[in-house]
Amino acid sequence: GENVEQHPSTLSVQEGDSAVIKCTYSDSASNYFPWYKQELGKRPQLIIDIRSNVGEKKDQRIAVTLNKTAKHFSLHITETQPEDSAVYFCAASSGNQFYFGTGTSLTVIP
Amino acid sequence: GAVVSQHPSWVICKSGTSVKIECRSLDFQATTMFWYRQFPKQSLMLMATSNEGSKATYEQGVEKDKFLINHASLTLSTLTVTSAHPEDSSFYICSARDADGRRGYTFGSGTRLTVV
Numbered sequence: 023g024e025n026v027e028q029h030p031s032t033l034s035v036q037e038g039d040s041a042v043i044k045c046t047y048s049d050s051a052s053n054y055f056p057w058y059k060q061e062l063g064k065r066p067q068l069i070i071d072i073r074s075n076v077g078e079k080k081d082q083r084i085a086v087t088l089n090k091t092a093k094h095f096s097l098h099i100t101e102t103q104p105e106d107s108a109v110y111f112c113a114a115s116s117g118n119q120f121y122f123g124t125g126t127s128l129t130v131i132p
Numbered sequence: 133g134a135v136v137s138q139h140p141s142w143v144i145c146k147s148g149t150s151v152k153i154e155c156r157s158l159d160f161q162a163t164t165m166f167w168y169r170q171f172p173k174q175s176l177m178l179m180a181t182s183n184e185g186s187k188a189t190y191e192q193g194v195e196k197d198k199f200l201i202n203h204a205s206l207t208l209s210t211l212t213v214t215s216a217h218p219e220d221s222s223f224y225i226c227s228a229r230d231a232d233g234r235r236g237y238t239f240g241s242g243t244r245l246t247v248v
Contacts, residue, residue, distance in 0.1 A: 023178070023191060056236065065225060065239040066176070111175060117233055118183070120166050122176045 028123030045112035138240025155226035162228035
């Protein structure tokens, strides 16, 4: 199956700085790459996603980039705020497969 | 928007008993259902993928006779943890996808299973 690696596992940034989380995947058939924010014991919340026919997508302070050739994609959060502190997961899917990365615990320091 | 209802939200059972978890898609047809297990401070680990009317495909290391998955209709999938043991205690969550995937993936609210 697909192997999704995510780095870093923990990330601390000062409020107002940018945060970048990176993921790599192994299955070239993967064509959908969502990012989730998850609170403890709750369902993952989709924050942004990108499909393989697009290289970049932005939604206010959040952006995702995709390099299909290199099989990696990244989440960029600008102007971070304390409420951005959470665990973030990337995922990769080919339709009949849907795998998560290992997660990144982001802490935004006021 | 798409909604998946998952029940129960939490359950405590005795070791050796079986527990059934249900996921229902309320306003769309869940052609494919993904079942995950999540231990504390870890990622969501895919256990199995099921397509309506077909047998589930299990990930390596997941016992299909212990984790029974049924996906007999386009709106209901169930996961039964048979002969549960304390090490099965975890957060189980489903995710549904419709046929063309345009809705993305819709998650249930999760089930916290504690085996005592």
